[in-house]
Structure formats: C-alpha cells, structure tokens
Amino acid sequence: MSQTEKPMKISKQLRLQGQGFLLSRNNSEMLMGIIQHFDCGADLHSCLLTLEMIFSTLLKDRNMYIEVIPLKPIEQTPENQYKDWLRNVYEECFTKIVHTMENASPKIQTQGLSTAMNLLSYEGKYPLESKGTFENYVPLSKLKSILIKMLSNKQNNVQLVNKYTEYLLFDDILFFTWKLLPSLTAKSNPNETYIMNYLALLEKLQVHQNNDTKILCSEGNGSFFTFDETVTIKSLNKIWHCVMHWEHTPLTHKKMLIVLLERVLTNLEKPLLLTDFLMDSLDVGGSISLLALQGIFTMIQVHNLDYPNIFTKLYSMFEPEIFHTKYKARLFYLSDLFMSSTHLPENLVAAFAKRMARLALIAPSEDIIIICNFIGNLILRHPGLKCLLNNSDRDTANTDPYIMEERDPVKSNAINSSLWEIKTLQSHVQPSVSSAAKFINTPLPSVEWDLSKVLDKTGDDMFDKEVKKFSKLIVLQFEKPNGASIGKGERLLQFWDF
C-alpha cells in the first residue's frame, strides 16, 4: 500500500507547493524546490503537470509581462526584477520540459509534448511582451525546439507525431510548422530514425487549410496571421528537394513512396523530375516497385509520361509469391487499371491472362476468384482473346505453347495457347471458385465483372460465407464406417498407423 500511496502523496505535495508558490511571492523557494525535484528525474509526470499549472497561471495573470515602452530603458524596480527572474526560470523550465520528450517512457514523452504545447498556447494568448501591432503571436523559437526534439535521430517518435497531429488541427500551428520545417530539414544524409520521424511528420502535414478554422495561440479569430497556401506548397517543394537526395534504406524508401503518393505528388511543381527516382524504385522489387508503379501510373495519366517497358515490368511482378504479400489486392487493382486500355496488343494481354491463369493453379481460393474475374474482364475488353477460349482451328496439342519462363510478355506465345488452367480449376474443391471458373463455358456477359467486390476477400470471408449458406437439404454419409475407416473413400489409414 505504501508504494501506491507514495506517488499520490508526491503529486499532491507538488501541487500544494505550486499553489503555495502562486499564493505569495515570498514562496519562491517552493518553485525552486519543484524544479529541483524535476531535475532529479523522479515523478516526471506529476512534475510536468505542476509546472504546467504554475506557468500557465503565471502567464494568464501576466505576472511575467514587462511593458516595453519604446526608446525607454526598463526600470529596475524589484517588481521588474522579480518578473525578469521569473522569465528566466520559465525559459529554463521550458527547455527542460522539451527535453523530457526524449525520455524513454512514451507516456512522459507525450505528456512533455502536451505540456510544452499548452505553455506555448498560453504564451501566445498572453504574450510576454508586446510585439508590433498584434496582441498574439506564435512563439516560434519554442515551436522550433519542440519540432527539433520530435525530429530526433535517436528514437522513433511515432507516438509523439501522432500526438502532434492533434495540434495540427490548429491552423496557426500547421502553418508555422510548414514554415519552420525547411530550416529543420537535414541537408546531408541523415540516419534512418531521423528519416522515419521526418516522414511520419510529413505524412501528417497537410498543405491546405483545415476545414474549420481553429487557432491555438489566440482566443480570437487569429487575425495575426493569414494562412497562405503558396507558402506551404513552396516549403513542401523545398523540403522534397532535400528528401529526394537523402540516402534511403528499403524501409524509408517505402515510407517515402507512401508519403509521396499520399501527400506530395499532387503538390509538386515539377513532378516529372521524379521520373528517374520512380524508375529506380521500380527495379527494387516487392512492395516498393508496386508503389513506384502506382506513381508512374499517375505520371502517365496526369503528366503524360511515356514509359515503354512498363508492361514488361508489370508482367514480371506476377510471381507465385504475390499471393502471400499484403499488397496483392493493390497489384490486381493497379494491373486492372493498366490493362483497362483497349489499345494494347492482343498477344501482350494474352500473355497476362495466361500468366495469371498459371498462377491461379497454385493460388489460394479467394485469389483464384479474383484471377478468374480478371481474365474474364481482359477477354471482354479484347475480343481478340476469345481464341483462348474458343479455338476451333486447332485440335490438340502435346504441350502448352505458352512459355512461362519468358520475361517478355510479347514473346511468350500466349496467343496460341488456350486457357486450360481455368478448365482445370472448374474442378476446384471450393464451389465458389468452381463456379467462378465456369465463365468459360457460357457466352461471356456484356458487362464486366466488378473486381472491387472480390479484391478484399480473404479466406476468413470465404469461410463465413460458406458457413452462412443455409440449405434445407441435410445429407449424411450413407456408408457405415468400420472403425474410423470409411468404406471405399478411405485414404487416411493408408498413410497413418494408429
């Protein structure tokens, strides 16, 4: 019990001390005591809360406000001295608070951030000194120190960044973050942690103003600044120019591509500069090349990029391993987009169809359905491919004319083949797969299959669907078992000794 009581006591004690300090100016030693306690590193959480309480009250009561009259030295009254001292303590404490963001415990990290941001907000609302004509301002130096801590190169600050997104809802913080960021961007090659933190932050930053205007550092409508989108876009371009030239590990490479696709690409001034980067990414393989593929697709679509070997690249991505990756649905989705053109050569499309059919022979059930629909759509778009289903010119073949090992889809001789794989899959154990593969038996429909319906299906979905199927017919085995063996269908006991 004593262990649990102790921290309670300390937090209470600290709060009492803080309140005592606020009551009377003579109790300044109490503040020093709290700061000392804070320095020693114990009970950081409650210390942070107490300091926040003290300084926010001080700021609110304008206890640190020294009126500056232009062309007049500040009077050396004890009042002003006290205020000066307070301000020094405040600055000192702020750096310490920001320092807690490097603490090992994520709880204290986030608390540090929120304390710092709260103090920042109070300072903005009740400035320490009047600056120009505006009543409020954003204490940029403090914001910068916070950002520096967040973009640390020592530890992964995903949690901090997530916490920080709460503050990004305020227009002023968002705007000034954009403004500060170019100066914080590393020019030479930073380490991986820094890049990850940086990209995580960048991912959360939006270029445009928030829908509902909220200002953190002012109680009013924020007349002290205007959200200028050209500034943010400009700084984004500036940042990206640096980011592009960093050295990337596969992890950061991927993250960067994601950020690029989600946030950056639409706002870049000269996106065609990215082409080389994307081309290089395409050769990396795996999910990175897939992301690059998506980028290239956007470039082709929006920015008229011409890239001749894109289909060969896409073709090479269809490997047996794709079924065990997370981006399988994306690949199918993208290739559906790529193949949506009706002006592609038939033998190329046939190669795709044939390759997918081959892959379907070893794919999990849910993917076979996707593939069947995909091939169906291909044939619908390219009526010339009907020879894959209906080839009455030739009779039989010894081997499949299609060459699976050929890297170039055009040379794979797929157009001379036939979709026997789909025929095989008609005897798949799963009734849904089997019926999906039956499309080659009947005349093709006039409307394409909707791929988006099946893309996200997983094995679990299939199970649920089958379980939910209700048929009144209940059929039991009619052959009486002999021990654990069932008559003629028994196979298990051929391989197992019990």
Add this chain to the structure above:
Amino acid sequence: MAKTKNKKGALSDRYHIKNEPKKLNSFEVHVNKEKLKVIGKKQKNDRGLPGISRARAIQKRKSTLLEEYKVQNKNNVFLDRRIGEKINMDSESKAIARFTALKMKSHSKRSIFNLADDTILTHKGQTLSEIEKFDDPKSDDDFSDDENQSGKLDTNFVGEAHFGGGILKNTGKEGAMTHKDLINQLIFESKKRKAEKQKAKEATLELTEKLDLDWKDLIPLVTKDGKNEEIRKPKVDDYDKIMRELKFEKRGTVSDRLKTEEEIAKEEMESLEILEQERIKRMNKQDTEDTSKLKHRSADDLDDDFIYDYDNDDEENMLSYNKEGEPNLQIQANVNGTVVKSTVNALAEEVQDEEENQETYKDVSSEEELETDSEDNLSDLKISDNESEEENCNIIEEIPVENDTPIRTPKQASLKIETVNNNKESSEKEIEHVEIPFTFKLPDTYKGLLNILEKYDGHQHLVIERMIKCNHPSLSEQNKDKLGLLFAYLLQYLNDLFSDDLQKDDLKKHFNIFQLLVPQIYSLAQLNNQNAHNSMLEVIKEKYEDYKKKHKTHPGLEVLIFFKLVSVLFPTSDFRHQVVTPCYTFMEMILTKCRVNNRKEISYGLFISSLILEYTALSKRYLPAVINYLSGLLHMMIPKIGVKLLKIPPPFKPTSTLLVLLNNYSLESFNSLKLNFADFSEEEITSEYQVRALYSVIKILQQFLEHYIILPSHVEIFEKATYFLEKIPLNNYPREVQNNANCLVEELRKSKIERRLQYLVLEASKPKALRLYEPKIQVVYDGKSHKSQSKEKAHINKLLHKVKREKKGALREIRRDNAFLGRFKIGKQLQSDKERKEKVKRIYSEAAMQQSELNEIDRKKKRKN
C-alpha cells in the same frame, strides 16, 4: 282509346256467352307488331286474344276475389254439410246418399287395411281394450261384498218411507219417529256405514301391503336352496378353456411373407445404389445445371445476353417468403438445444453490402477520373509485411545446415511398437473383466456423461451403444432430442480427449477410443441428422474462430479428429455441402498459413494432406494448397548447396533443410513406413521420420496424380513437385522409398508425354428464337355497354330488375282488381236502387189504387148524397 276499350268489353261479354268459339275471328286477334324480325326465332307473344284473356281474368276474379269480398267483415260462416240438404231430395234418396258416403269413407285409403274396424268386441258391456288395462281390482271387490251393490236405499226403508202412507200419516206406533227424524236417522246411518266401510277398506289395504312386504323378505329364504344349485357354475373344462382362448385369440393380419436374406441384401444394395446415384448427382450438380437447365430468364429479358451481375454462389439462395411472411432463407444453428436464428440480420447485412457495392459501382466512373492517390490510404503497404521482410533477410543470409539430432535406430522403433501392441492386448483383456450394465439412462449434463464414461473407461463405445439402444427414438418422442444432446456431448468429449497436450501413449489410447466411438457417433448422427449437422457445423465454426486469432499456429489435434469425423459423417464429394465446404476452407487456410518448423507441424500438415486426399477421393476435385504444401515438403528435403536459391512461397522458407536426410538408410528395412501418432507428440525431427515423411509425401502425391490425371493442366500442377523431387538425392533412402520415388517420377514424366491438350471450344450457342409478342386483341363494338362487374353483383342486379318488373305487374293486377271490385259494387248499387225504385213505384201505384178506390167510394157517397 276509350273506343277500343269499349270494344274489348263487348267482346269479353260475347265470349262469356258464346262459350269459346272454335274458329278465331280475325277481328278478335290482336297482332303484336314486330320491329326487328329475326329469322328462325320463335315468338311467344306475336299474337294475343285480348277478349279471351280478359274474360278468363274476370272469371278468375269472380271465383276468388269476389268470394273474398263477399265474406269481408264477417266472422263466421255457416256451412251446411249435411248430405242431401242443400239440394232438394226426397228422403229415400237422401238416405241412400248418406249410406254411400259412409261406405265411401270406409273405403278411404286409411281404413283400407282396418279389417275389423267396424266391430268392437265387448265383454259385459265393456270393450275388451278397457278390460285389458288390468287396473287394480280392489275397488270393484268392495261392492260385491255389500248386499246392495247399486248403492241404492234398502228395500225396507224405501217401503216404509216411500210407500208407508205418506208424510202426514201418523204411524200410530208409540214413540214412532216423525218423518223428519226418520230422514235424519237415515242420513246418519248412511254416513256411519260409509265411514265404517272406508275404515275397513283402509285396514285391508294396510294388511295387504304389509303382507307384500313380508313376502319380499321371505323370497330369498324360500328360493335359497334351489337357486344356489343352479348358480353354481360347472367346473371349467381345460378343453373349453383352450377352445375359448383359441376362439378369441387375436388373429394375425394378412401380410407379405418374410423376406429371405438374399432379398434383404438385394434391397439394401438397391437402396445403396440409389444413394450412390444421388451422391454423384450432388457431386456434379453445378455441371449439369449449367448445361442442361436454362437459367432463370426475366420477363424483361431482351435476349441481349445481359446478365444481372450477381455472385454465382448466391443463386441457390433466392429470397422467398413463406406464408407467415418470414424469409425462407434461414441460417439456423442448433447449439445444445437452443436454436439461434440469424436470418434478418444476416440479410440486412447482405443488403447493406450490396448497397455499398452499388454505391461504389456508381462512383467508379467519377473516381477513375479523379483518381488522385491522396484518397488511397495505402494501408496494405504501410503494414510492414513481415513475411516478405523475413524472407528477404533469409535470402541474404545463408544459414548453415544443421542436423545434429540424435538418430534412433529402427530397432528401438520396432521395440516401441511391440510395447504398444502389448498395451493394446492388456487393455483388451481388461475389457472382459469389467461388467457393464445393459441399460443406461441418457445423461442430462456433460458431466454426467463424463462420469459414466470414466467409470467404464475402455468401454466407452459399449456404453454409448447401449445408451442408444435403450433410448432409441422409436421408444419415446423425447429420445430423439436427448440423443441429439448426447451427440453434442460426444463431440465435446472428443474435443476434450484430444485438446490437451498429449503424450504418445495417451494419444494412442485416445485414438483407440475415437476409433471405437466412430460407429456409435455415426449411428447417432443417422438418428437425428438435423442435429448432427448443426452441432458439427457449430463445432467447426467455433474451432475456426479460435484459429482465426492466430493464423500461423496450428490448431489443436482435436480439429484433425473433427475433420476426420466430418469425412465419416458427411459425404465429402458433394459439390457444395454445408459442413464439408467450410472444412475445405479451414484446411486450406491451415496448409497455406501455418508454420512448418518441426515434426509436429509437419505431421499435422501431412495428416491434413491425406485427409484432403480422402475428401476428394470420389469427386477428384483439386485443391492447390495441398500440392503446394507437399511440394514445399519436398523442397525441405533438398540439401541447399548451390548459390542459387530455389524459390518457394511461404509458409516454407527457401533455405529450410529440416527434412534433409544425411545418414545412409539404403540398406535398412523399416517395419512400417507409415506415419504414426508419435509424430504428433514430438518436435524433434529424426532421420527415421525424414524417411517416413518422404515416403508419405510420395505416396500421397501418387494418389493425387491418379486423381488429377483427368485434368488438362495436371502437368503444370505437378511441375514444381516433379522439379523438387528430381533434386532430392535418393541414395540415402531405403530401397522401398527409392523405388516409390522413381516410380512417381516416371509416372509424372509419362503423363507429361502422354498428355493431349484439347483446345478449348465454346459451346455453340443456341440460335436465338424470334421474339414472340403477345397477340393484340381488338374489342368489338356491339352498341351495348357491357358493364364489367362481379358475378355476385350481376346476379343481384338481375334480381333487382326482376323485382321491378314483378312489382309493376303486381300493381297492374291490383289496379285491375280494384276496377273489378268497383264495377261489382256499382252494379250492386244500381241493382238496389232499381229495386228501391220499383218498390217505390209499387207503393205509389198501390197507394194510387187505394186513393182511387177511396176516391171512388167518396164519389159514390157524393152521388148518393
């Protein structure tokens, strides 16, 4: 018009007088003019005889209405029914008429069979019928006792009183009474006598009644001896007894003769054949449906091959409603007796899904244009794909081959088998010792069952068998449900048997229990198939839910047991089966997702592979995951020496060498190359296990090849497996395994060479039928407006019309009646006036005569004067 009326009236009078002339005067015929002549139509009312019909009407009124009018306001009517009084007759003819009337009456229909009706038999003045009433004769007797029966005054008195000289005569006797006294005395005496008589009568009555009562008491005494002898029944003869028994014995109804064994066997075979045919039908369900049966065609089908975009799978579950308005589509699950329905919710969800899909479908066009990647969240890529990452790492690093597991010699293995056998024997012996009661109550709780089964450990199957026999559903209605519960409990029991981490011996024992229990579970399922179906499905669902949480870890052994049970209980060859199809999905998931790192896990996968072989043994259907898995195992047997890596998709690792056999076993012989239960309990992979694993993989692959040889792409299916198999160095394996492997490779090669690929040809589509249109019917205009109304209403309208017409007729009749009566009244008035005038005239004339006579006399007097 008045003229014609008059004419008619005259005519009627004439008719009355003339009494129907034979030839119709053409002036008397009224011809009804016809506006529209229809040929061949018979007319009833084309001509009429107004005179005749009027006369007839008047005649009729005279006999009915007039008569009524005459008796109007009169209460009684005197009717003289005497025969012959109305008409003047002489008395003789009157008598004759009366006699004939009497005779006629006796000849009436009713009295025709009363033969002796007219003669009533009497006795002493009384009719026989009266006598035969047998009244109490008591009262009659009284009078016979008395002297004067008649109740008249006695003679003396009469003599004296009536004829004794009159009232005024003095008797002269001294003390003689006066007449008044005498009368008084007389009255007194008669009263006294009456009272005495009454008294005596009452006494006798009393006595007789008493006597009657006494007699009743005495009856038993009197009759006792004689009757007893009569009552005593004669001793029942055995013969009679038997005879009666035989007589009243229940007779057997006529029935077919008993079937001979051969016939029974034949019937069984036939029913099995029918079942088999049904099974094959179910197996090929989809195939036949697609080709032979036309799909549903909407009435709006435009023959343009447009197919409404629905999931092929959903077509069986067409939404329909029953009489109560509930959807027929039901998802029903029976969990230990409680029924869970989830129709509406599930449906609602589906509907929602569909709506969403539609929405997305709508949005596609706009999305495609606006497709900027900011909408896309790239979630799939953000998740760091561990697997691929791991792989990548593995590709880069070369892991040295490790295989320093101690190798158990086959001797030890064989020893083990022997001990196991011993165990089995000893347990068999034990069975004989324990006594098991023949009747069992069905346990109400799972614990109850557990207790019973624990009590008779080793005889669980017998216990269950007897339970089923004692509580057969044909014995009681409730038994069916209870047995259903027992089925669920047994599943739970199996679950508990296999779910713990078991040691080898325990496993063996438990599997023996399972083996023995299977037939009982099978018969239980047959008794209540609905319940078996639902509980099994529920179990599979539950297990899957558990498994879903951790995709990569193998579920417990009990799942394997349930899979096996499914193949025992349900036909696994069906195209779609509610229990089997989810099992396929489940097994596929296990094979593609679960880790393969140790002996236990490999055995698990091999068990499932062989189970899938069993499931598809009849239907010969294809599951890619099995072949992938077996290829993966083969891959694990290849020593990875070269720099070039052999690619293999997860869950296998490209560098795994777990199953590579290092020791030389080529000369050793194994007792059994089959897998066994020990493989489930141990993790470490021994060389002996490696040998057995390869053997099993080859054997299973062989069977799969046999099954799939009909599929056009079987070469592609086995391509990888062949490739890996050829890479495995077979030298170290025992001879038998080597032979099998070579055999398989040979078969695969052969199949590749022999394959004939038939190019796909679409079925020639049927020629389109000309579109048939509905015949266009034009309405013919016939000048009449036909009301379209219901049958009932038409009937009512018809009746109303009739009533109207009848009312008209009736009014006309009433009017005519009034006219008739009026005519009659005025006639009568005229007649009475006429009579009165005549009377007045007569009186006048008489008075005039009188006056004239008086005048005459006066004149005579005057003359005289």
